[in-house]
């Protein structure tokens with residue numbers, strides 16, 4: 001028998017249901033496939049950083065598979081549909097008996113897989129729910145529908161999780177022959193960019209980081225998670241985004257190191273589990289409300305808001321030149337590393353939408369073009385939450401004050417000074433209002449004065465939302 005495994009967002013040999021199942025017949029010849037789809041990635045605004053990270057991890061995957069005696073065949077085709085067509089043709093050519101893959105839940109990805117199945121191929125197709133702890137549609141309210149509020153979703157989710165078998169599946173056994181591989185070979189053409197040394201590729205690196213976090217940091221997660229100058233969060237998001245790590249591996253390791261997690265809802269480890277459940281929530285929403293994949297807000301009336309189309313304001317935000325130090329430091333962290341702390345994602349998103357009144361979709365797109373951990377589900381969820389256009393979002397009249405946020409979450413300016421060296425000499429007390437200090441001391445700073453007055457901007461935003469609401 002010949003079994004094909006189509007790898008997509010699941011670049012790992014450990015705890016991979018499709019791979020494990022394809023290998024369950026020890027006699028079968030197993031071939032691994034990967035399709036690079038540059039035009040599709042461009043249409044989805046996938047960042048060059050994530051593509052480079054993906055490529056690095058694919059090399060690691062190829063090496064791990066080779067040790068198991070499984071060759072990886074990588075094909076470049078323009079988009080998803082041509083990728084599916086290539087898989088069909090390849091399977092035919094190889095006279096494959098079965099194709100194995102793990103589901104993806106975004107709309108175009110689901111359409112691709114449905115299209116392939118509709119072609120009624122001559123081989124069997126085995127698709128698995130592998131990327132989430134619980135699959136979409138499996139957690140619903142009493143009416144059998146998807147929850148539209150997070151907290152009851154989480155309650156139902158946890159109840160169900162505790163009666164679910166979420167053990168990880170082991171890596172398959174070696175199938176014998178170790179294949180020789182061309183080490184230097186590029187698997188697909190791309191413009192490689194530098195990836196921060198902070199994100200080494202491969203499953204081993206990801207598992208090491210997971211282990212360290214669960215053993216040493218998870219307990220203090222609740223206290224430290226909102227302080228961007230601390231290493232308080234796991235920084236595992238890039239690995240989860242390309243599937244080098246699975247959420248089951250995360251949960252199992254969390255429970256091994258913190259066995260009482262489920263019984264202690266106030267613990268740091270439960271708070272971390274809660275974040276993993278937000279990840280699930282946003283994926284479940286994409287399946288329940290596919291229009292979220294089509295640049296649509298969840299709350300209809302927000303379509304009537306008149307956005308500010310100024311490129312000058314948008315560019316100042318993008319480049320970290322708004323004159324609000326916490327916003328600017330955050331944007332420079334994003335532009336330099338491709339990762340941004342969660343508190344800062346909320347602050348910068350709120351600033352773009354509620355201080356500059358710029359359409360959240362422009363921010364969503366810019367983030368995905370930069371992020372190493374970009375995923376449609378979490379990015380769209382985060383932006384719609386911040387912009388008050390989404391499901392169980394922040395209420396539209398709640399508007400972060402960027403100066404107060406800075407003082408609260410970066411009180412001594414440690415984070416700001418790291419990313420804005422031009423503010424190094426500003427005393428702690430003024431680090432979030434440097435222009436006030438500069439004015440009173442007549443120092444000339446090489447740093448912009450605030451591009452908007454927060455108080456005024458707030459009032460204008462409230463009015464714009466109100467008008468949008470009444471218009472509907």
Ligand code: FAD
Nearest residue numbers: 233234235236237275279342345373374375378379382383
């Ligand atoms: P930890 O705090 O250690 O959390 C562990 C894991 O849980 C994360 O790796 C992530 O997979 C998941 N997670 C944590 N918080 C959230 C959340 N709020 N929503 C969904 N999943 C979460 N996360 C992404 O993975 N990709 C994105 O493209 C993305 N875009 C965002 C955009 C905005 C505007 C906002 C407000 C949030 C966004 N997030 C996104 C969520 C969150 O900011 C990141 O997941 C988190 O900062 C990653 O850091 P970490 O791995 O240290 O997280």
